[in-house]
Amino acid sequence: MCCQDDQVLDLPAAAIEALAHYRRLRDQQGWGWGDDELPEFFRLARFSRLGDLADALATTGGDWPAAIRRVAGDTPAPGLVVLDVDAGGTVTPRVGAPRLACAGRPVTLDIVVDSLVGAELDVAGTPVTVEAGGAAVMTVDVDGPVLRVGALEVAGAVEVRPAASLRVRSSAWSRWSVVDEAGGGWWPDGVPPKHDGAHRPYFHARDTVLEVPAGSFTVTCTRGPEYAAVRTTVTVSSDESVDLEPERLVDPAAEGWRSADLHVHLNYSGDLVVAPEQARAMQRGEGLELMNLTAGNLGGPHVYDRVLFESTVGEDLWTGDAVARTSVEFRNDLLGHVHALAPSRPPIRYQTGHPGTEHAHDWPPNAEACADLREAGASVAYAHPVFAGFGDDPDDPYGPFLAPHRTVEARELVADIALGLVDGLEVVSCFDDTAGAELFHRLLGSGLRPAAVAGSDVFLSFAHGPGVASNPPGWVRLYADLGDAPVSAEAVRDAVRAGRTVATNGPFLMLTVDGAGPGSVLDARPGHVLDVRARVRGSGARELVLHGPDGELARRAVDGADVALTVEVPVDGPLWLAASARGGPHPMDPGRPVFAHTSAVHVEVGGRRVVREADVRWCLGLLDRLERLVVEEGRLDPERRDGQLADHRAVLDRARAVYRAALRESRTT
Template sequence: MVPPPVGRALRDYRALLAEHGPTWGEPPLGYVRMMSYLRFPDHARRMAAGPDADLDAAFRDALGGEVPRGLAVLRLTPGGHRLDHGPALALLSPGRVALTLLADSSRDAPVEVVVDGVAHEVPPGGARLLEATTGSAVTAGGRAVDLRPLTRPAEAARLRVRAGFPCRWTVVSEGGQGWYPPGVPERRDNSDAPFFHGDDLVLDVPAEPVTVRVARGMEYGTAETVVVPAAGEETLVELAPRRLYDAAARGWYGADLHVHMNWAGDLVAAPAEAAAAQLGEDLHVLNLVAGNVAGERVYDLEALRHWAGRDLPWSDASHLARMGVEYRNDLLGHVHAFGVAAPPRVYHTGFAGDADWPPNGAVCGELREPQAVLGYAHPFHGPVATPEDLMADGERNCTARALVVDAALGLVDGVELLHFSDLSATPGTVEVYRRLLGAGNRLAALAGTDTMLSFTRQDTVSSPPGWERVYARPEGPLTGESYARALRRGRTFVTTGPWLELEVDGRGPGETLDLRRGDRVTLIARSAGPEVERLELRTADGPLAEGPGGELRATLTAAEATYVVAVATGGRSARSPLRDAFAHTSPVHLDVDGRQVARREDVRWCLRWLDLLDELIRARARLRTRAQLRDHLDLVEKARAVYESRL
């Protein structure tokens, strides 16, 4: 499965990991510096992490005296030291378990902490985050630190888990300790739940109560049982999740368009791990994107070069995996591409001192040549009420500021409405998307999680791929080409789990009805999923009808061109653990008397956005020549002409 160039790249990544740890030696931009702390996401979010902050001390302060699972705190007190920790870890045989150790000093002089022969200085009143194991030799100020309380001996038993098809398994014992088959990465999701993928797997566990849970992506529920395996014996657990709906049987296939195999991290991920995750989550379409982190290196570039335009080896009739690419500019926004036929010329701009040039639109134009599907990735990070919210202070935070240009010029196909960076009840990205639709842009609703398989525990990105998905309905069998066409046409809806359908006089998302003023149409939204509490039908002017989950009907008399979307919302469930349930369709377009929607308020909103983008580029873009500035401003003016023509 691994061709020689890809194998060599993976070996290079392992060398980077061994030398630099989880940053792999990337330039220390803010998100690179945070990598070690995001293993404890609840506390990392509380950190005061300015550009000049002592992050170890900020992490210590964010803990507020708590000791989360996976961390031990070495308190360096004026009178000596003590070790604070959670429940002791069960050890089935003499060995070591990876450990993150936080040295926290209340002394008024520096303290030297030595871990396995490597010395680290902890400043007065300071802190240091250190990597160790439960078997490490540790001294503090020359005195040995006893790590034995971190573990306890346990009798070994054996567990075999079987569902009859690949699934996601969670096996935990006392204190939330996870157990895994031999050689399987010890992954944990955003909720700190351990998991692995596969079927008919054997693993060693303690001979004490063990909880076994099985799931399989968003089209299935969750099953759970507790067993007490006998010491020295193998216990079979046959458990399977119940299917809630079968999208493929209806001709719909769910995709995660934004997954990284390698992007720094605490391990190096091989294609086999991507295959296990896709099949275990029953994720129909997986787009593995090559991309950079903070410097020049583009991770998984060798895999892209080898497999561009071809299905990855584990693809079958209902599971399609492709190599794609992420183009990145932190000032103007990131774009992911699915269905690329060949590697692009440009992968990133603005990093490592490079100019923010060529403009995003120019790169999108090149990526579109082989008919790839382009979508802005994690576009907006919180509530958005005005165009000013998009610019903020010009921070380089991946906001999709150039989207207003590329949408007007037809250079992108869609927008990630669901992504990791905004988990609010009404994502800001959705509000901007509706503005863009109302201003006459035809964009598909897309989704991508930004899962990174090279992290075993890292905020949302270590959760399994596909926890948010875009469903598309291709014509004919599932292929890379048929799926790309369905995405481009907007035959999509995005979801955290609920099934959602929209019909307008029999037409679905991505389709257009040509009406005359006074024509009446029937709108129907249908949902499935136990977490759906509310259905809504919306036009460019806002909500048209709402009701409980199940089915919602309404009629509309055509007065002026508009669009119709359906939205489903609800509470938390095991199928949408990171946010409240949410699903949103792409629009059905209602043209009236030959005119397309161009709501004046939305067009003017986009024109104001363009004015602010012009100012931002002039003030903040890293450009070396007046010609580079002119290239940006030319695209802004072309987009302005498009919007003004719609008025």
């Protein structure tokens, strides 16, 4: 019985060898293969109580050792081992309730080291160094009932039980979570042992068998946000089976709306090397119809999955109930990241601004990369546009968006969208969706017509974090109105270009204005009354909102799985209309809300578009601040600095001309 896909992919020889190379790197380097300097936070993400640690850091004023001690507590949590090192260097372990194991299968333990003196320990073969008075966290894999800390043998952290067999099956590929009575996750052989942003284990399969320790298990089954999860408990003593069928909540495909995740990384360093067949199983288990696998670097010269992309560019990796295409993410951490869908060729360059790479300077401007990708036939969108919001300082309307300086925010978007080089932005992403929507509204109010798109930015090769990076593909997704057309990268690309899109991390949201959907351009007369209808279906939403150029037009509480909002909007001038839905904490990312947003319906009057002076001035101000940022913080070639700055100013000046023309237009309407 196997949970792997039942079709072998005919990959190019170069792509097969690239995967073998990645496996060799992983075997040689372990976690973090392929990059010399991954952020330490990525490694810490494997610590299952990282969220508690972040909360403790906030309450201790950033005191790292104090925060770790608060998480350790007087009585360690299940699966946590605290190693106290006294003034003499003696290690005293404190052990939480044991993780369950069966012989020959390692389990993962969280470790806290709290030391009064400088200490260097070997914990299950992993070295850790702690300064005097300091503390550290780590995770280790333990095979057997004993945790070894140097010569010390720590018992009680793992309980080895007899092995048993558990079969799980459903009628279609699904996402499964199998958790034992001690809170440990279990996976079949041959699948990536993944955890979501809430630290829940999961894998994808139709019908498979797991070897587990005898005991009680909670089994959960679902197929992405279009389905409700179903769960059961089962006691396994020798051989048991569980059959589950998730309940469908909504069927957008039946109405011509097809799902896509435009921003997925296949192999991106981390713990794992993921074969394309495993990625396809994840996609099918999430009910995701199109997956865009983006090649990109992390911060160094290596472009992950470049060989796969360049050897299959313009071709589908697989088709059928799930379609996948390789593509590219262009990355500059000062100006922003963009991803492409359906390019016909590789880009001229993959990144700028990363030291030690071929293009180490913040030059040329992102506009050149966007133009290159558009010339290759791709749709182009800015990824995760806002990391930390805009703040609430009336004297600084941009706030954290421009500081700290390299936080991957979409700073050049405001220029590139004005120049017609960008089709959309991730209004729903892995970062601040509320602020992303604010930016989206500013652009709409300036007379521009970007599409609302979505990309998860998940790293399929990360087993656990950081944050939501190890979530399944499609947990954030785009719905594109394809009508009767079959799913293809080109059809979704064209829908993005036309704005026929909805972005969501859960509920399915729809908007019509006089019967026309997102992306439509209507011509109305003053005095006409628009029939506006928004509808949200699925789960997670708590409020449904209708937006226009002057702010919120209507709101309704969501008290069921299918709620509509109908509003009559009188026309007294040009406007745009869009809908959003918002809910409580997302089940896969408790620090972020459930959120969905449509692209806009644009209403012209006498051929005139909406232009809101306040929004145009906001965009002009951002261009000025961006120019200052590039001057002060840009990594530029000292010998070519003046010329490189001139190139940036040329792009910004061209964008300024567009906004100033819009400003003049606003004064004559």
